[in-house]
Amino acid sequence: MSEERTEISSLGEFGLIGHLTKNIEHQNASTILGVGDDAAVIDHFGKQTVVTTDLLIEGVHFDLMYTPLKHLGYKSVVVNLSDLYAMNATPTQIVMSLAISNRFSVEALEEFYEGVYFACEEYGVDLVGGDTTSSQKGFVISVTALGEVAPDQFVKRSTAKVNDLICVTGFLGGAYLGLLLLEREKKIFLETKGVQPDLEDRDYIVGRLLKPKARKDIIDFFEKEKIVPTAMMDISDGLSSEVLHICKQSNVGAVIYEDKLPIHPDTKEFAYKLEIDPTACALSGGEDYELLFTISQADYDKIKDALGIHVVGYVAEEKEGATILTKGGNKHQLTAQGWNAFGK
């Protein structure tokens, strides 16, 4: 990061936007008109448009004490793309609004945008508009992402069927443990001046929190294998909470097997060190941005050897509720203890 500090007021609102967007090159034929007018124009040429939005607030969703701005820019994009992939759609454009206080310099924003553009490049998405304004306090990021899907090929949460298989991608619980580690080190740093954070070379869990990936590869795999999940959503609030969403919206129940939950060895190891249950982290820890989906049993052969797809249970009758079968042979109700922005 540069040591220079250019005040945002020296550029003005339009100068700043011009500066931060001057190198944009569109990657999608659907982007007809981008940044610089009252609105952007998009043509999905016979496909349907899928739209999602997320608001990220400093002090609620991220802590700049341990979140590099470049990673934050990257993650702000990725968490929205994850919602589009969860619809079985292909992301094509984003609009991004920022509110920033005068403690930010132009160089700090350049770093943030570096992450934004990196994500755009990686996922083939065009930044086509936004709004940049001042805030009295704190950094506010609002991203709306647009994508496309062939007519009526989108996948909802409400269409899981009894006896479908319940699958998740990747590993669960890692981002939550990354958060615990970073929060622990922040506390030590603030209490004991001069002590440098000790991240114990735990790159995996820290990376899961700060640099999540959206599962484009899974959507590509579905297309290649001609799989259409019966229901799908992304896992941002913990597996339990998301399984309950699918159950409620599909009017079904679910059985999850504890011993099938995919938990990375680094996640397990750090959980044991903190003396917490890795299963609880997988069920209730948020921000993994993996996909949860259900498929017909007839599709089992297509996914059984797929890298990074794990069958963790099955869809049951609604009256059976949503339960987890533990390694010890017990049956518990799943409860949503995921992150709740309005928890007391």
Added chain:
Amino acid sequence: MSEERTEISSLGEFGLIGHLTKNIEHQNASTILGVGDDAAVIDHFGKQTVVTTDLLIEGVHFDLMYTPLKHLGYKSVVVNLSDLYAMNATPTQIVMSLAISNRFSVEALEEFYEGVYFACEEYGVDLVGGDTTSSQKGFVISVTALGEVAPDQFVKRSTAKVNDLICVTGFLGGAYLGLLLLEREKKIFLETKGVQPDLEDRDYIVGRLLKPKARKDIIDFFEKEKIVPTAMMDISDGLSSEVLHICKQSNVGAVIYEDKLPIHPDTKEFAYKLEIDPTACALSGGEDYELLFTISQADYDKIKDALGIHVVGYVAEEKEGATILTKGGNKHQLTAQGWNAFGK
């Protein structure tokens, strides 16, 4: 407004969203899937999609001391629709994200959403998604609006031609004077306990600030009369600033006639009372949400008798710059003194 106070935490995030969105009925065939999934699905059926976004921050863009929440909800939608009309597009959907502190009750949010739904109803727009989260301080509103336009019928800022006529809709400068009045009364109220605000029955200018309209009627008129402006944008930062945008992006100059500027009698009267120049208010006062557009001279007959359309000047060669001819016969350069979020 109800006297009850229900804490947001008593509903939880998903309960709150469910409560506030339970009565949504879609008005547009293009809304395939609305609130309640990872993303919304839209099908503009052969038309192009137009997208715009705005971020409104308490203390920067609005003051809850004198802004009723219902009006704020309404205005949050309208300012985005104004950007879509400025593209010659028809608004169809919005997504809305809010960050709220715990000083807000469920009843306060209901009042805000009453204004949101009122605007949706009035302009035929569907609320199809969003994100609701907590803020540490202050109220944050992010709206992204989507609309549709027949292929390549959108109107940019960059396509004004020399000798085109420059037109504005409605009246200018009123919202700025409404702001001055409300700020004055707020100051008196804070300094002298017990003194009630005296808005002097100035409903017109106060209404211009708190309840702006988007000019759907003008876009409908263009369609009926088969007029396609050569360039267009909405007037949110004052006429000078917007004329300069069109000049810069179209590589043209402009001549504006002071005596042609449409200023409402109530605006003039209050400006004189404050001993400020109504012309300065029209040129530099923001938030009028009228349209600024250019048309070919050949279209003059179609608009010359249209209610609420005023020819205020013409497009000149780029080398002539952007100027205003005063009533006294002087010529001045137009300068952008509109609202600047990053002004010192």
